[in-house]
Amino acid sequence: MESLIILLPLALVMIALATVVLLWAVDDGQFDDLDGPAHSILFDEPIKPAATNKQNKNNDNG
Amino acid sequence: MSDSRCFHCSLPIDEPIRFFATIDGICQPMCCPGCQAVAEAIVAGGLGSYYQHRTGSTSQQNTLEPLEELAIYDRADQQQGFVHRADQGCMVANLMIDGITCSACIWLLENHLSALHGVVQVSVNLSTHEAEITWQPDQLPLSQLLLAIHQIGYRASPWRADQQELRLKQENRTFIRRLAVAGIGAMQVMMYAIALYSGAISEDMPAFQRDLLRLFSAIMATPVVLYSAAPFYRTAWRDIKLCHLGMDVPVAIAIGSAYLASLWATFFAEGEVYYDSATMFTFFLLTGRYLELRARHATIRAARSLTGLLPPSCLKAVSGQFIRVPITDLLVNDTVRILPGDAIPADGLLLQGTTSVNEAMLTGEHLPRKKQSGDALLCGTINMGHPVEMRVTHVTEQTQLAGILQLQRQAQQDKPAIARLADKVAGWFVLFVLLVAMAVYWVWSGIAPDDAFWITLSVLVITCPCALSLATPTCLTAATGYLHRQGLLVTRSLLLEGLHSVNHIIFDKTGTLTEGNPALANVIIINDTGLSPQTVVELAAALEAHSEHPIARAFATPGRYKATDVHNHAGHGIDGMIDGAHYCLGRSDFAAPGQQLMPPDEQGQWLLLSRHHQPVAWLQITDTLRPQAVSTIERLHRLGKTVTLLSGDSTPVVAATARMLNIRHCLAEQRPEQKLSYIKKMQAVGQRVMMVGDGINDVPVLAGADVSIAMGNASDLTRTSADGVLISGNLEHLADALCLAARTQRIIRQNLLWALGYNLTALPLAAAGMVAPWMAAAGMTLSSLLVVTNALRLSRPPAFSPGSALWKV
Numbered sequence: 001m002e003s004l005i006i007l008l009p010l011a012l013v014m015i016a017l018a019t020v021v022l023l024w025a026v027d028d029g030q031f032d033d034l035d036g037p038a039h040s041i042l043f044d045e046p047i048k049p050a051a052t053n054k055q056n057k058n059n060d061n062g
Numbered sequence: 063m064s065d066s067r068c069f070h071c072s073l074p075i076d077e078p079i080r081f082f083a084t085i086d087g088i089c090q091p092m093c094c095p096g097c098q099a100v101a102e103a104i105v106a107g108g109l110g111s112y113y114q115h116r117t118g119s120t121s122q123q124n125t126l127e128p129l130e131e132l133a134i135y136d137r138a139d140q141q142q143g144f145v146h147r148a149d150q151g152c153m154v155a156n157l158m159i160d161g162i163t164c165s166a167c168i169w170l171l172e173n174h175l176s177a178l179h180g181v182v183q184v185s186v187n188l189s190t191h192e193a194e195i196t197w198q199p200d201q202l203p204l205s206q207l208l209l210a211i212h213q214i215g216y217r218a219s220p221w222r223a224d225q226q227e228l229r230l231k232q233e234n235r236t237f238i239r240r241l242a243v244a245g246i247g248a249m250q251v252m253m254y255a256i257a258l259y260s261g262a263i264s265e266d267m268p269a270f271q272r273d274l275l276r277l278f279s280a281i282m283a284t285p286v287v288l289y290s291a292a293p294f295y296r297t298a299w300r301d302i303k304l305c306h307l308g309m310d311v312p313v314a315i316a317i318g319s320a321y322l323a324s325l326w327a328t329f330f331a332e333g334e335v336y337y338d339s340a341t342m343f344t345f346f347l348l349t350g351r352y353l354e355l356r357a358r359h360a361t362i363r364a365a366r367s368l369t370g371l372l373p374p375s376c377l378k379a380v381s382g383q384f385i386r387v388p389i390t391d392l393l394v395n396d397t398v399r400i401l402p403g404d405a406i407p408a409d410g411l412l413l414q415g416t417t418s419v420n421e422a423m424l425t426g427e428h429l430p431r432k433k434q435s436g437d438a439l440l441c442g443t444i445n446m447g448h449p450v451e452m453r454v455t456h457v458t459e460q461t462q463l464a465g466i467l468q469l470q471r472q473a474q475q476d477k478p479a480i481a482r483l484a485d486k487v488a489g490w491f492v493l494f495v496l497l498v499a500m501a502v503y504w505v506w507s508g509i510a511p512d513d514a515f516w517i518t519l520s521v522l523v524i525t526c527p528c529a530l531s532l533a534t535p536t537c538l539t540a541a542t543g544y545l546h547r548q549g550l551l552v553t554r555s556l557l558l559e560g561l562h563s564v565n566h567i568i569f570d571k572t573g574t575l576t577e578g579n580p581a582l583a584n585v586i587i588i589n590d591t592g593l594s595p596q597t598v599v600e601l602a603a604a605l606e607a608h609s610e611h612p613i614a615r616a617f618a619t620p621g622r623y624k625a626t627d628v629h630n631h632a633g634h635g636i637d638g639m640i641d642g643a644h645y646c647l648g649r650s651d652f653a654a655p656g657q658q659l660m661p662p663d664e665q666g667q668w669l670l671l672s673r674h675h676q677p678v679a680w681l682q683i684t685d686t687l688r689p690q691a692v693s694t695i696e697r698l699h700r701l702g703k704t705v706t707l708l709s710g711d712s713t714p715v716v717a718a719t720a721r722m723l724n725i726r727h728c729l730a731e732q733r734p735e736q737k738l739s740y741i742k743k744m745q746a747v748g749q750r751v752m753m754v755g756d757g758i759n760d761v762p763v764l765a766g767a768d769v770s771i772a773m774g775n776a777s778d779l780t781r782t783s784a785d786g787v788l789i790s791g792n793l794e795h796l797a798d799a800l801c802l803a804a805r806t807q808r809i810i811r812q813n814l815l816w817a818l819g820y821n822l823t824a825l826p827l828a829a830a831g832m833v834a835p836w837m838a839a840a841g842m843t844l845s846s847l848l849v850v851t852n853a854l855r856l857s858r859p860p861a862f863s864p865g866s867a868l869w870k871v
Contacts, residue, residue, distance in 0.1 A: 019242065026238050
């Protein structure tokens, strides 16, 4: 029975932490777009050298 | 003709293919220099994998805008409102991006832009199509940034986040916070409740342990009841101030009283706790309301795209020269030049030349309309033909576009309010319960003052109209979800309640009952020339392959003939040489001059094919009916509904369509005002009208009907005023929705009957002091569960599905 005295406050602390993290995520705008990020994991990271080429090319044009 | 398709935009390409782009080492065909440039820009940026990831067909093309037009955004006064200063000399621009079809577009945009020198951060939102770009203005002018977006085929326009949008965003975030708190809290409280219930049943739980669990339940439930459920109290308070007992009054009383009673029980160690009921109830209700909120936001966002119809700048004549000015500088009687592909900046009259204009956004007509000098050009429509000059007659608020919006607002305001049965019943019930509770307290304080409070609470809890207030919303949410999966998006929750009472259904024709695309319907060989209908079609297709007229789309299938020396005769037809013979296709007086031939039938549009001016065959061009149109109308008739066809088209075409579909009532050549007054007339004789339409000119009509549904391909604006959008375009789902609406009403009635019956049976028992509060709480939860389970039956298809033979009988 004594275990309850430890476990209940512990649960309370963890729930509080979970809530704080969730609320932070909401304020951070992570819930503003619920469709896009689900797909973004499928894409490769930008290829750096190619990106640099593009930059140069654009500067040339501009 | 060939079956080659553009690798970028998937449109068919005419042979010979003249444009190519190398993607991942393979030379791919392109339809036009626009697509070629876009594809090359994408590949040059190292972003070729866009083509592997895209899920929607690419719509970006031909948007090579002159830098000159974009340069207007480098002016500080034009940047006002959508560009603001950030840290370290950076600027932040909010842009609305057109042409985003899937998440690969987001990836492409973000990667392409972040690679530019001077761009600090890019984030694009897939649901709202908004982009926020942080960049250093001393390294890169804004116009270059916009040009970069245009190079990969998207259109960027300034997005001035207005108050409304900020409010939507805030509302959405607040709601998710409330939902999160309610979900986490309810989950935890429920776990404690299981321990408490088992302790109460086995009756061997030590009082200390019970009180500890109750205390922690109280701590968990407090944020849920005070924060998550706050909107219910606010609405309830507003309702009470307006002397109207709405749905939220019982909800607020249920949550509030259960919570207060539980607090009392926790701190004074007498009676029962109802934290689980209060928190679960809050979470359930919030979930339903959140789904409703999201649907509402999506429609509000869609309405914003209307301002996107207007171009940012236009070419205005100033002392004989055309210079680019912001659209706000335009005055009546100015002369402006409109290039092909540009939107028309104001209402005006065509000064000289001919062109064709796509007015789909205003009329719902997909086919471009021919305009001659002196014809009116409407603000927001798109010039599809040649460069033309226009004299401005109306600007901004005086334009027809603004007028249509105004009409829409008016019609929306006098939308008939559909009485909410459950709300009314719950309202009266709440009043009744409050009076009974007061009477019980008064009686029992005379008999046994110690028991009076608990018995009163039992009465309040057992008669708590939880089930009563859950009965309607859960049914509506379940049915709405089912319809959504079927491809009918419900944008207003009154759709289902309204659908049930509908007995008169009015259809628009073009784009609603028909596909809105021309197609070849019939071929009639005139003289015995030895040609098969198939050959005739192929001959016609060979000629039309050289035409850009919308009718040419009806002959999209490639044939084995090649036409040479082809000439277009605007308004008459087309002629050319095929295998050494001279063929004409077009109006009968053009194809076979002097023969005075009459088309075989009055309906539809007939073209005559002739060889050496001798008539060969008639070809009928029609806008094909949607495949389910006939069966849907038949089903609607069988359901006992009146069906009317109300169209802006000419009488013979409308009459023919009505005959084909077996629609008895039809009215042709109707303007929006006439359609609206027809609906008002029907409503005046007591009919409940459902309008199914398409296009902005139907907007006031849709808003005036009791229930309105827009087709999925309708312009975005229509979606906002319609109660539902048929995304699937499958008309069968309309009849399904009507059946579902009837089923929903039946289940709502069952639920209300159960909830009322249970409450009224339990009330005397509780008032007599025969029900312990924990029994009352269990009863209340069971009653709610029963109601919810019953409602969830609506989220499954009916036992006898609409497709089965049984249904069709």
